[in-house]
Amino acid sequence: MFAVLTTLIIIWIVMWGFFKFMYPRPPKSMMPKKGDVTTPRNCDYCGHSLAEYRGVLESPPDAASTQTDVPALFFCNYEHQAEFHQARGTTPPKRPEPPTAPPSTNAS
Numbered sequence: 001m002f003a004v005l006t007t008l009i010i011i012w013i014v015m016w017g018f019f020k021f022m023y024p025r026p027p028k029s030m031m032p033k034k035g036d037v038t039t040p041r042n043c044d045y046c047g048h049s050l051a052e053y054r055g056v057l058e059s060p061p062d063a064a065s066t067q068t069d070v071p072a073l074f075f076c077n078y079e080h081q082a083e084f085h086q087a088r089g090t091t092p093p094k095r096p097e098p099p100t101a102p103p104s105t106n107a108s
């Protein structure tokens with residue numbers, strides 16, 4: 001009986017280590033921050049369900065001027081957004097530039 005319990009405990013520890021190695025925690029930068037919208041939405045190109053803060057939300061260009069209830073387009077990534085607009089024959093909005101760090105002024 002002792003051998004069976006010891007074997008089960010060893011197997012449990014090995015499996016726990018295996019799962020920790022195979023499925024590590026995601027980095028904090030990938031986790032939602034305060035104020036992020038975490039409701040799932042479907043990509044308008046492929047239909048994949050994704051949290052809103054992880055995708056690209058595109059509001060219609062004329063929605064602000066006409067005040068109509070046109071739903072915003074949602075995409076998994078910028079590639080799906082570009083392919084969606086290419087298939088429709090329209091031009092996608094410009095992709096936002098990532099913030100850059102100011103140049104350092106260290107004089108050595």
